[in-house]
Amino acid sequence: MGAYILRRLFMLIPVLIGMSLITFSIIHLIPGNPAQTILGEQATPQAIEQLEEQLGLNEPYLVQYGKYMAGLVQGDLGTSLRTNSPVTEEIWPFLAATIELTIFAMIFAIIVGVNAGIISAWKQNSIFDYSAMIIALIGVSMPIFWLGLMQQWIFAQELGWLPAFGRNNPRDPIETITHFYLLDTLLQGNMDQFWTALRHLILPGIALGTIPMAIIARMTRSSMLEVLRSDYIRTVEAKGIAQMSVVYRHGFKNAVIPVLTVVGLQTGTLLGGAILTETIFSWPGVGRYVFDAIGNRDYPVIQSGILVIAFMFVMINLIVDLLYSYVDPRIKY
Amino acid sequence: MKKAMVLSFSLSGALLLAACGGDGGNNEGENAPENNGGDNAAANDEENGGGEAEGGEAAEDQTLIFARGGDSVSLDYASVTDGESSRVTQQIYETLLFFEEDSFEVGPGLAEDWEVSDDGLTYTFMLKEGVTFHDGTEFNADAVKLNFERWADPDHEYHFADEGYAYSVYGTQFGGFQGDEGHVIDEINVVDDYTVEFQLNSQLGSFLQNMGMSYFAMTSPQAFEEHGSAINENPVGTGPFQFVSWSKDDSIVLEKYEDYWQEDMPKLDQVIFQVIPDNSARLTALRSGEIDIMDGLNPDDLQALEGEEGIQTFQRPANNIGYLGFNVEKEPFDDPELRRALNHAIDKETLIEVLYAGNAEAAKNLIPPDYLGYNDEIEAYEYDPEMAQQMLSDAGYEDLEVELWTMPVARPYMPDPERAAEVMQGNLADIGVTAEIVTMEWATYLEQTEAGEQELFMLGWSGVNGDPDYFFGNLIHGDAIPGGNRNFYSNPELDDLLNQAKTSIDEDERADLYMQAQEIIHEDAPMIPLVHSTPILAGSERVSGYVPHPQTSEPLTDVELTE
Numbered sequence: 001m002g003a004y005i006l007r008r009l010f011m012l013i014p015v016l017i018g019m020s021l022i023t024f025s026i027i028h029l030i031p032g033n034p035a036q037t038i039l040g041e042q043a044t045p046q047a048i049e050q051l052e053e054q055l056g057l058n059e060p061y062l063v064q065y066g067k068y069m070a071g072l073v074q075g076d077l078g079t080s081l082r083t084n085s086p087v088t089e090e091i092w093p094f095l096a097a098t099i100e101l102t103i104f105a106m107i108f109a110i111i112v113g114v115n116a117g118i119i120s121a122w123k124q125n126s127i128f129d130y131s132a133m134i135i136a137l138i139g140v141s142m143p144i145f146w147l148g149l150m151q152q153w154i155f156a157q158e159l160g161w162l163p164a165f166g167r168n169n170p171r172d173p174i175e176t177i178t179h180f181y182l183l184d185t186l187l188q189g190n191m192d193q194f195w196t197a198l199r200h201l202i203l204p205g206i207a208l209g210t211i212p213m214a215i216i217a218r219m220t221r222s223s224m225l226e227v228l229r230s231d232y233i234r235t236v237e238a239k240g241i242a243q244m245s246v247v248y249r250h251g252f253k254n255a256v257i258p259v260l261t262v263v264g265l266q267t268g269t270l271l272g273g274a275i276l277t278e279t280i281f282s283w284p285g286v287g288r289y290v291f292d293a294i295g296n297r298d299y300p301v302i303q304s305g306i307l308v309i310a311f312m313f314v315m316i317n318l319i320v321d322l323l324y325s326y327v328d329p330r331i332k333y
Numbered sequence: 334m335k336k337a338m339v340l341s342f343s344l345s346g347a348l349l350l351a352a353c354g355g356d357g358g359n360n361e362g363e364n365a366p367e368n369n370g371g372d373n374a375a376a377n378d379e380e381n382g383g384g385e386a387e388g389g390e391a392a393e394d395q396t397l398i399f400a401r402g403g404d405s406v407s408l409d410y411a412s413v414t415d416g417e418s419s420r421v422t423q424q425i426y427e428t429l430l431f432f433e434e435d436s437f438e439v440g441p442g443l444a445e446d447w448e449v450s451d452d453g454l455t456y457t458f459m460l461k462e463g464v465t466f467h468d469g470t471e472f473n474a475d476a477v478k479l480n481f482e483r484w485a486d487p488d489h490e491y492h493f494a495d496e497g498y499a500y501s502v503y504g505t506q507f508g509g510f511q512g513d514e515g516h517v518i519d520e521i522n523v524v525d526d527y528t529v530e531f532q533l534n535s536q537l538g539s540f541l542q543n544m545g546m547s548y549f550a551m552t553s554p555q556a557f558e559e560h561g562s563a564i565n566e567n568p569v570g571t572g573p574f575q576f577v578s579w580s581k582d583d584s585i586v587l588e589k590y591e592d593y594w595q596e597d598m599p600k601l602d603q604v605i606f607q608v609i610p611d612n613s614a615r616l617t618a619l620r621s622g623e624i625d626i627m628d629g630l631n632p633d634d635l636q637a638l639e640g641e642e643g644i645q646t647f648q649r650p651a652n653n654i655g656y657l658g659f660n661v662e663k664e665p666f667d668d669p670e671l672r673r674a675l676n677h678a679i680d681k682e683t684l685i686e687v688l689y690a691g692n693a694e695a696a697k698n699l700i701p702p703d704y705l706g707y708n709d710e711i712e713a714y715e716y717d718p719e720m721a722q723q724m725l726s727d728a729g730y731e732d733l734e735v736e737l738w739t740m741p742v743a744r745p746y747m748p749d750p751e752r753a754a755e756v757m758q759g760n761l762a763d764i765g766v767t768a769e770i771v772t773m774e775w776a777t778y779l780e781q782t783e784a785g786e787q788e789l790f791m792l793g794w795s796g797v798n799g800d801p802d803y804f805f806g807n808l809i810h811g812d813a814i815p816g817g818n819r820n821f822y823s824n825p826e827l828d829d830l831l832n833q834a835k836t837s838i839d840e841d842e843r844a845d846l847y848m849q850a851q852e853i854i855h856e857d858a859p860m861i862p863l864v865h866s867t868p869i870l871a872g873s874e875r876v877s878g879y880v881p882h883p884q885t886s887e888p889l890t891d892v893e894l895t896e
Contacts, residue, residue, distance in 0.1 A: 030774075030777070031776070031777040031780055031781070032774060032775075032776030032777045032779075032780055033776065033779075033780050034776075036776060036779050036780055036783075037775070037776045037779070038406075038413075039414055039499070039501050040414040040415065041779055041792070041794075041817075043414065043501055043505075043816075044501065044504065044505055044807075044813075044816050044817070045783070045815050045816045046504070046509075047499065047501035047504055047505070050499060050501075051497075051499045051501070054494060054497055054499060055497055079497070081497065082406055083406060083407060083565070084407070084496055084497050084498065084562070084565060085566070090581065093580065093581060094581070094582070148614075149611075149613055149614065149617075152614055152617045153617060156617055156618070156621045156623070157617050157620045157621045160621060160622075163623060164614060164617050164618045164621055164623060165400075165607070165609045165614060165615075165618050165623065166583060166584070166607065166609075167583065170398055170583075170584045170586070170605045170607050171396050171398070171603075171605065173578060173580070173584075173586060176580075279610045279611050279614075280611050280614050281614070282583070282607075282608060282609040282610060282611075282614065284580065284581065284582035284583040284608070288582060288610070289582065292403075292582075295774070295775065295776065296776070297776050
């Protein structure tokens with residue numbers, strides 16, 4: 001197992017180098033000039049030229065790439081052209097915001113999705129099954145933008161139950177330690193702020209979790225249907241074990257692998273930042289951070305942001321692979 | 334088997350937790366005092382529950398949340414040009430001269446009084462005594478000298494050139510940097526502690542206007558020493574509010590500066606600039622009472638807001654021009670007759686009605702109407718498709734096919750460029766001109782139009798100091814090619830007039846010169862001036878004393894929250 005993990009981690013190196021090469025080529029292939037966007041539409045050409053020189057943008061691409069990679073090897077993700085702050089420092093709060101939201105959204109998606117899928121399979125062709133699968137279908141095809149705006153309108157504007165934007169109440173800022181607000185408030189023992197942060201997670205978490213939830217529900221259902229038809233389930237049933245236990249204990253255990261795969265993929269995708277959700281709910285996450293950087297041609301931020309996202313995606317996949325052998329001991333590495 | 338149990342247990346456990354969390358959160362939130370300020374409008378049914386005592390408390394809470402679409406880039410105001418940065422730095426920093434509340438008229442600021450020598454080359458400022466920066470440092474003539482010298486001299490220890498800082502606006506407004514030929518500031522002399530003198534190389538008509546620009550505000554000398562190039566995240570000025578914290582892409586928190594030099598000011602205790610990127614979400618937050626003022630209202634939403642209880646709207650005076658430019662170096666747009674014909678083809682009134690919900694004025698000149706030298710005698714090209722078509726066929730044009738470039742992002746002067754392009758495409762079709770709409774990403778758009786790839790293109794310009802030269806010099810002067818002059822229109826006669834106007838310090842003479850310049854521009858028609866827009870902001874009824882300035886933002890010194 002240890003050797004396997006090492007091998008997988010080792011494979012990260014070519015993946016990340018490849019990513020950085022592709023990203024670097026693409027951002028330099030598309031037209032647009034960082035100095036121009038930094039200085040805005042009202043800038044003079046002299047000023048643009050001068051800034052290009054200062055930022056080292058007029059050096060040959062290979063030199064620029066080499067400098068970037070040299071920094072990267074030393075753990076330096078570069079400096080944002082726009083804000084002049086080191087990306088290593090700048091990116092963490094955004095990343096933490098995204099991770100926190102992703103975890104919340106996935107917890108929601110897994111709990112609702114898995115249970116809906118199991119019950120649908122168990123009570124196949126029942127009213128519950130039909131309605132759950134129709135809801136799942138709607139969920140998969142739901143435009144998040146619309147869903148988010150509707151949620152805000154109903155729960156923030158009309159009912160006033162939940163906040164419409166942000167991670168916390170701006171009037172009562174949270175002292176950040178880790179930038180995971182739930183964790184930070186707990187560490188400080190500030191329960192008022194903890195609940196406030198949690199309330200801020202609900203709407204964006206549900207909006208973000210809706211599509212994964214629907215996908216998980218459908219996957220769980222089909223996987224469960226297959227398992228429930230197998231011989232050993234009939235044997236278990238014949239032994240007179242309670243239905244609930246047959247389905248959850250004996251059935252789901254064997255149906256979980258494909259579900260786990262979907263969960264892994266969805267988590268990886270959400271960690272890449274969900275620009276739409278982050279935009280509607282003013283969530284300062286990594287998706288918006290990188291997206292804005294693309295608009296501004298902030299090369300170091302784009303490159304490092306995408307690298308970090310790719311790194312997390314690979315890590316999530318590794319974790320999922322390791323989980324396979326945990327839930328199914330027959331799988332060995 | 335056990336492992337599967339663990340998995341499904343932890344899942345259901347989490348479900349339970351989430352369910353409780355949701356509920357508990359609601360109850361807590363309703364009672365938590367921190368939400369009272371925000372939830373007023375949202376929870377009308379809560380008002381009774383809250384009780385009178387708490388209602389009174391909310392009135393005392395002088396925390397204002399100003400919501401906007403994007404974050405500030407940097408709080409080192411002179412090194413950036415975006416409006417969202419100056420919106421914040423105007424609260425923290427102050428300039429030698431202040432603009433009037435709602436115009437570009439300059440009056441005393443950190444300088445109580447000033448004198449201009451007869452030759453227009455020496456400006457002497459008498460500074461206010463007893464002003465302190467937020468870190469306790471005294472504001473004096475040395476501070477003024479240091480601030481200006483750090484922008485002017487790329488080798489200055491606080492210019493931070495190596496860290497990638499650039500003070501482009503300084504270069505634009507003062508003719509370059511130290512050592513450049515056109516740089517107008519020769520030297521700055523400290524006469525005594527509270528008197529500072531600027532010696533110029535040549536006259537500059539907009540010198541006093543520049544002194545009011547938020548880009549040329551005063552930073553504490555002590556702060557440079559302490560923070561170095563990190564000054565962009567540790568702003569220290571003399572303004573009504575001092576910096577507390579900045580959570581990127583989220584919020585910037587400022588609090589009242591207790592030792593502020595204007596007595597009993599500011600009225601607010603705290604100002605929070607909150608980023609809410611989506612226009613609709615921002616409006617929802619305003620309606621639910623979570624924020625107090627919002628910028629960037631969709632023109633379409635304006636009608637719905639009219640008469641809505643608890644909400645008021647503010648109109649920012651016009652300080653921009655949205656135009657449809659011709660690349661006069663490309664055929665057939667090198668023909669002035671064709672350009673004049675197309676000027677008659679565009680229906681500006683419909684544009685204004687459809688896209689701006691009426692919040693714009695049709696433009697006939699390059700500069701906004703309140704500007705010095707605005708030539709009101711010019712007769713606008715009136716909308717007359719038949720005449721336009723006639724002019725075209727007289728000039729021998731038939732079945733013209735053109736590219737109409739439009740930008741991909743909303744600008745202050747153009748809230749919905751794509752729809753505007755469609756309206757104009759229709760206008761052109763009416764006179765038999767086929768226009769193909771071309772759009773591309775913003776950064777690319779700017780680059781390509783500067784390179785002259787376009788034929789017909791939409792763009793605009795916003796004023797910063799209320800001086801006409803900022804429009805003429807950057808948009809139509811031959812020296813601005815390549816650069817702001819994306820029409821590639823170059824006329825030595827016009828350039829000459831503009832040069833004279835730029836260097837004169839006699840207002841009447843300047844006005845006269847600009848009037849002549851506008852006649853030439855009108856006659857040659859290198860562009861179709863479309864509109865001067867007046868952006869709308871919305872706010873809670875509790876906000877009083879808020880007056881939008883024609884600059885993109887304003888100090889909130891006088892603003893107050895009422896019950």
